[in-house]
Amino acid sequence: MDSKSIGRGFEPYRPCKIDEMSKVKEYINETVTEMVHRVTWPTWKELQSNTIIVVIASVLISLIIFGMDFSFGIAGDDQSFWRGIIGFVYKLDLN
Numbered sequence: 481m482d483s484k485s486i487g488r489g490f491e492p493y494r495p496c497k498i499d500e501m502s503k504v505k506e507y508i509n510e511t512v513t514e515m516v517h518r519v520t521w522p523t524w525k526e527l528q529s530n531t532i533i534v535v536i537a538s539v540l541i542s543l544i545i546f547g548m549d550f551s552f553g554i555a556g557d558d559q560s561f562w563r564g565i566i567g568f569v570y571k572l573d574l575n
Contacts, residue, residue: 522530553564563571 551564552566
């Protein structure tokens with residue numbers, strides 16, 4: 481503590497700084513302890529099944545987005561038959 485604050489009976493506004501490297505070491509030690517002792521890691525079989533689920537879901541979502549983009553978006557050039565619903569609307573002559 482600062483000697484001026486002892487006589488006045490209150491905590492110092494800016495106490496002496498604790499060594500910053502000790503805080504970093506403590507953080508790393510706590511992180512390692514938590515990762516080794518407290519985290520529940522999945523088994524190899526659980527990891528494989530969850531990976532398969534994620535891959536299948538990703539493929540399905542990408543196919544849905546492709547289908548929506550192909551259906552509603554402008555696809556192809558001016559001579560192509562299908563330009564999407566928005567391309568069809570743009571092609572209409574409302575005059």
